Amino acid sequence: MIFRRPMFWITLLLAAFFIYLPLRNNDAAMREDLILVAVAIILVSNLNLMIGYTGYVNFGHIVFYGLGGYVGLYLITGRGWHLLSAALAAGVVVSLCALLFGLGILRLRGAYFALATVGILVAVDAFVSNFDLWGRSTGMYLSFESYEPLGGAMHALWVTYYLIIGVMVLSMLLSLAIKRSKFGLGLFAIREDEDAAVVLGINTTVYKAIIYSLSAFLPAVAGALMFFKNGMIDPEIAFEYMLSIEGIVMLMLGGQGTVLGAALGAGLYERLRSYLLTSPKLSNFHLVIAGGLLLIVVLFASGGLIGWLYKFVPRSHKVIE
Amino acid sequence: MSDLLEVRGVSKRFGGLHAVSDVSFNLHEGEILGLIGPNGAGKTTLFNIVNGVYKPDKGTITFAGKDITGLAPNEAVKMGLARTHQIVKPLNSLSVLDNVTVGACFGRESLGLHAARNTARQVLDRVGLGGRADSSARNLTLAGKKRLEVARALAAKPTLLLLDEVLAGLNPTEITQMIELVRKIRDDGVAVFMIEHVMQAIMKLSDRIVVLNFGKKLAEGSPMEVAGDPQVIEAYLGDENIAEKLMEKN
Numbered sequence A: 001m002i003f004r005r006p007m008f009w010i011t012l013l014l015a016a017f018f019i020y021l022p023l024r025n026n027d028a029a030m031r032e033d034l035i036l037v038a039v040a041i042i043l044v045s046n047l048n049l050m051i052g053y054t055g056y057v058n059f060g061h062i063v064f065y066g067l068g069g070y071v072g073l074y075l076i077t078g079r080g081w082h083l084l085s086a087a088l089a090a091g092v093v094v095s096l097c098a099l100l101f102g103l104g105i106l107r108l109r110g111a112y113f114a115l116a117t118v119g120i121l122v123a124v125d126a127f128v129s130n131f132d133l134w135g136r137s138t139g140m141y142l143s144f145e146s147y148e149p150l151g152g153a154m155h156a157l158w159v160t161y162y163l164i165i166g167v168m169v170l171s172m173l174l175s176l177a178i179k180r181s182k183f184g185l186g187l188f189a190i191r192e193d194e195d196a197a198v199v200l201g202i203n204t205t206v207y208k209a210i211i212y213s214l215s216a217f218l219p220a221v222a223g224a225l226m227f228f229k230n231g232m233i234d235p236e237i238a239f240e241y242m243l244s245i246e247g248i249v250m251l252m253l254g255g256q257g258t259v260l261g262a263a264l265g266a267g268l269y270e271r272l273r274s275y276l277l278t279s280p281k282l283s284n285f286h287l288v289i290a291g292g293l294l295l296i297v298v299l300f301a302s303g304g305l306i307g308w309l310y311k312f313v314p315r316s317h318k319v320i321e
Numbered sequence B: 001m002s003d004l005l006e007v008r009g010v011s012k013r014f015g016g017l018h019a020v021s022d023v024s025f026n027l028h029e030g031e032i033l034g035l036i037g038p039n040g041a042g043k044t045t046l047f048n049i050v051n052g053v054y055k056p057d058k059g060t061i062t063f064a065g066k067d068i069t070g071l072a073p074n075e076a077v078k079m080g081l082a083r084t085h086q087i088v089k090p091l092n093s094l095s096v097l098d099n100v101t102v103g104a105c106f107g108r109e110s111l112g113l114h115a116a117r118n119t120a121r122q123v124l125d126r127v128g129l130g131g132r133a134d135s136s137a138r139n140l141t142l143a144g145k146k147r148l149e150v151a152r153a154l155a156a157k158p159t160l161l162l163l164d165e166v167l168a169g170l171n172p173t174e175i176t177q178m179i180e181l182v183r184k185i186r187d188d189g190v191a192v193f194m195i196e197h198v199m200q201a202i203m204k205l206s207d208r209i210v211v212l213n214f215g216k217k218l219a220e221g222s223p224m225e226v227a228g229d230p231q232v233i234e235a236y237l238g239d240e241n242i243a244e245k246l247m248e249k250n
Helices: A005-023 A030-053 A062-078 A083-105 A111-128 A144-150 A154-181 A182-192 A194-199 A206-231 A241-254 A259-278 A288-300 A304-312 A314-317 B043-051 B073-079 B098-107 B114-127 B140-155 B172-187 B199-205 B225-227 B229-235 B242-248
Strands: B003-016 B015-027 B032-036 B057-065 B081-083 B160-164 B192-193 B208-213 B215-219
Touching: A005 A030, A005 A154, A005 A259, A005 A304, A030 A154, A030 A182, A030 A206, A030 A241, A030 A259, A062 A111, A062 A154, A062 A241, A083 A111, A083 A154, A083 A206, A144 A154, A154 A182, A154 A259, A182 A194, A182 A241, A182 B114, A194 A206, A194 B073, A206 B073, A241 A259, A241 A288, A241 A304, A259 A288, A259 A304, A259 B098, A288 A314, A304 A314, B015 B043, B015 B057, B015 B114, B015 B140, B015 B192, B015 B208, B032 B043, B032 B199, B043 B160, B043 B192, B057 B073, B073 B081, B073 B208, B081 B140, B098 B114, B098 B140, B114 B140, B140 B160, B140 B172, B172 B192, B172 B199, B199 B225, B208 B225, B208 B229, B215 B225, B215 B229, B225 B229
Parallel strands: B015 B215, B032 B192, B032 B208, B081 B160, B160 B192
Antiparallel strands: B003 B015, B003 B057, B208 B215
16 A cells, blocks of 8 residues: 555655745745745656656656646636636646647657657647637736635635645655556556567557656646746746756656656756756856756766665665655 | 467568468467477567567468457457567566566456566466566576566466577576476466477477478478478478487487
């Protein structure tokens, strides 16, 4: 059972910190810092399902987040839905979109698949930028009234923060549950050798479609919550190409294929990035750092930080997953 | 004896190359059927057609009374048709145990993870890899990897096992052990269809042998018949007294 695994409790402990830290002094600035970390963890954990578990590099993972934001905001502003139902609907709709994309591109392997995911990112961006209903390149804005059902704007910020933390916990637990399941074993087999996996009896087409679609769900929910919190969305911030690539750096840094590695990489990188972005001298320098980090990890520590830990403390395998 | 596998008029072309042309044969329940022939004769291609990796251009494959022509490999396993690869395909970063657990999870019985682990342990003991269960598959020797291939296929609880050159690259001791293993598998009621170049082994093991040459079936019969066939001698064996020599060594 998942409750018996130490990683389950580590995840809950992490969540407790996220809940407690900003609450202690009612610290809104810290909340804003942590929400970015939480979103990074959500994106990278779900990206890990594709890259770390299944061995399919997705450069366009941010599409799910952005589309989720668009669907969510549209349902709230255009259709008057409640935040919760809009966020869930965003998850479902974007997962179905992913299933559709997946049917098209999942027959490709390796570099060709990776290229196709870039294609999807560009195509979705172009579509949304020209879609009248979603405000084309100017995007959509929330009216202040949209925050009323959650008890006003101030209160709504805290509510969305805790919802995001919830999605973060779900992302990590989902990764953990899949890792310790028959489904996960099937994914690992695909990652190691897809031809062998077929001969061993795995319906790889179905498995890949499910995981691609599943990896879209929580990022889309997070997108809906996050852009609701921000009060606006436009194509440029919804589909941030650089963030999509930085997600891969975060995953490699922490350790692909591991639950804690994805979270750790996301957390560390996001803090570093925020620091560099806000420091006046080093603005935009974070991309240089990202490139450098990726090189170092790929060349010297392909297992990332957690891979390092496994190497030097082999017994940590049992606790850190 | 009833027929477990029936191959009827199977052909496969790759561009201008007739890799397999109009091959027919039967495999009886509980027998070991050998498949021999020179390099490039189409042996592995025939295996790939039987387990569904390739769809034949012509002909039909019937397994346990059902037409399985064009059925995907993952579906063939579910029906009880498992195979090993000539060039081993270990799931490198998974443990030996997990490799075999995959076979049990997605094989004929579609076991749950826990039951599959138990089956995997039993199978590993049976092929002599019990002591290596927790090491990474990539750390096995070639002989170990070949055993792993067999173990994964066995964990699927097949009724027919296709073995593609499981003896190639093994030393004489390892070959003797592997021959014993194949015998044991057959004695447990699993039919075996095996490609092999180690003539002594295949002559000893097989109940019957099919010979391929340039994609066509050249001969079929008991090991003695096949080894005495002038056509087979000319195309593959190269020595007209080979039948006696091989049998003497038994």
